[in-house]
Amino acid sequence: MKKLTFIYSLLLTFFLVSCDRSTTDEPTNEATVRVLTTNPWKVDKITDLNGNVINTASLPEQSKALFGINIQFSDDKTVRAIDPIARTVINGGTWSFLDNEKTLDIDIKDLKGQFPINKLERSRMVLLNKITYNGLTFNVNLELVPAL
Secondary structure (H helix, E strand, C coil), X not given: CHHHHHHHHHHHHHHHHHCCCCCCCCCCCHHHHHHHHCCCEEEEEEECCCCCECCHHHCCXXXXXXXXXXXXXXXXXXXXXXXXXXXXXXXXXXXXXXXXXXXXXXXXXXXEEEEEEEEEECCEEEEEEEEEECCEEEEEEEEEEECC
16 A cells, blocks of 8 residues: 555656646736836936937937827737827837846837836836937937826
């Protein structure tokens, strides 16, 4: 009887150890998602990496367009660009976290790419972005605030 119990416990152990526990999605901290999805965001300013504000007039047209939209992230991993005056959806797409919530992958027309997250708090989000102007590429910070 002891041998039979030992064999069953050994088989059960091998079975449990051999189960695939890996997932394809990285686990997401619910608090981080809540901060991102609680309210729409708007670009407050674009700065260089030293924190100096870049004059809006000297930005390329695509970057200037970011000031005219609110960005709403939803729990279902969708994102929408919203006209803040008419409150209509301009376009939409998807979002996800990458690299253990260190990068935000956004896929909408006006804001598409993988953006390393410098800061994500309830009152402020700072994303690293690359802009191209007159053939030169610059690293800048997109500083977003809640659009209330």
